[in-house]
Amino acid sequence: MAIYNIMVVDDSLLTSKKITAMLHEQGHRVVQVCKTGAEAIDEYRFHRPNLVTMDITMPDMDGIAATIGILEHDPKAKVIMVTSHGQEQMVVRALDAGARGYVLKPVNPVKLKEMIEQVMRRP
Amino acid sequence: MAGNAEDETLAVERVIDAVERRALACLAAELDLTPSRIERRPPETDDIVIRDLTAIVAAGPPVNLYIAFSFGDALLVELTRSLTAGLENIEEDEGTLREAVAGEVANLVVGHCTADLAGRGEAIILSPPILLGPGTIIYGSTGSRAVAHLTLTFDAGVIEITLVRPGRPLDLIRKFKGID
Numbered sequence: 389m390a391i392y393n394i395m396v397v398d399d400s401l402l403t404s405k406k407i408t409a410m411l412h413e414q415g416h417r418v419v420q421v422c423k424t425g426a427e428a429i430d431e432y433r434f435h436r437p438n439l440v441t442m443d444i445t446m447p448d449m450d451g452i453a454a455t456i457g458i459l460e461h462d463p464k465a466k467v468i469m470v471t472s473h474g475q476e477q478m479v480v481r482a483l484d485a486g487a488r489g490y491v492l493k494p495v496n497p498v499k500l501k502e503m504i505e506q507v508m509r510r511p
Numbered sequence: 512m513a514g515n516a517e518d519e520t521l522a523v524e525r526v527i528d529a530v531e532r533r534a535l536a537c538l539a540a541e542l543d544l545t546p547s548r549i550e551r552r553p554p555e556t557d558d559i560v561i562r563d564l565t566a567i568v569a570a571g572p573p574v575n576l577y578i579a580f581s582f583g584d585a586l587l588v589e590l591t592r593s594l595t596a597g598l599e600n601i602e603e604d605e606g607t608l609r610e611a612v613a614g615e616v617a618n619l620v621v622g623h624c625t626a627d628l629a630g631r632g633e634a635i636i637l638s639p640p641i642l643l644g645p646g647t648i649i650y651g652s653t654g655s656r657a658v659a660h661l662t663l664t665f666d667a668g669v670i671e672i673t674l675v676r677p678g679r680p681l682d683l684i685r686k687f688k689g690i691d
Contacts, residue, residue: 399639400611400614400615400618401603401607401608401611402594402595402608402611402612402615403615405595405598405600405601406598409597409598409599445618445622445637445638445639446639447639471622472618472619472621472622472623473622473625473626473634473637474622474623474624474625474626474627475625475626475628475629475634475635476626476629477629477632477633477634477635478625478634478635481634493618493619493622494541494619
């Protein structure tokens with residue numbers, strides 16, 4: 389199985405720890421954990437991860453704005469939204485912004501693994 | 512043309528129905544918790560007294576409510592134990608973890624509620640959870656008022672859920688941040 393460098397962006401301490409543990413379990417490297425959208429844009433430039441998992445609701449800048457910021461810097465960036473939002477409109481907004489896919493909170497490790505494989509298969 | 516804001520605001524009953532349904536589903540699925548008692552009651556006063564650690568999520572139009580989750584101490588200890596089980600590299604103290612758990616549960620329940628409450632218009636915007644400690648009072652004179660209460664009683668304690676209709680939403684968010 390391929391191993392990727394992944395950046396986790398989530399203001400929730402529990403969710404970021406859980407996603408990090410799942411990614412380690414799946415053999416990936418977590419290169420950075422960010423708590424804000426602005427931090428994510430800065431750290432993306434430094435770490436250039438293969439993939440980003442991005443929360444939508446964060447205090448300073450939401451995950452959709454942060455995704456747009458990352459894609460302005462790297463149009464090929466691969467971002468998966470991780471959200472508790474059950475509403476279709478929010479998912480559509482995220483995908484319109486350039487996210488490659490999404491998983492719902494609470495995160496299921498199998499669904500996260502499948503989404504990573506699906507997103508990384510695509511150019 | 513913009514519609515009348517009052518007309519576009521969802522009825523409180525519809526919101527509290529969704530909150531109850533999603534809270535029960537979330538607690539059962541994630542934590543295997545089922546309440547022994549579910550009680551709804553009308554607010555007793557305009558003032559909102561925070562007795563336990565409370566996580567508040569603001570939900571934008573058409574919900575236009577602050578949804579507050581107050582966790583009894585013993586229940587929060589149990590929830591924290593369950594939700595952090597198996598996690599490595601926990602360096603945070605117990606108080607920080609309990610706040611994280613309170614915020615996480617509020618965020619999950621309200622986030623999932625949006626699936627029930629969203630119409631065909633714009634997405635419902637949610638704030639990140641804001642934490643308030645015991646002893647805080649939000650006075651009704653600020654224009655905000657409690658509009659519904661829901662108590663879920665478990666063996667280990669209670670979760671009190673209060674729906675608050677803010678007088679001026681942005682001011683109230685600033686107030687919460689100022690208190691936090």
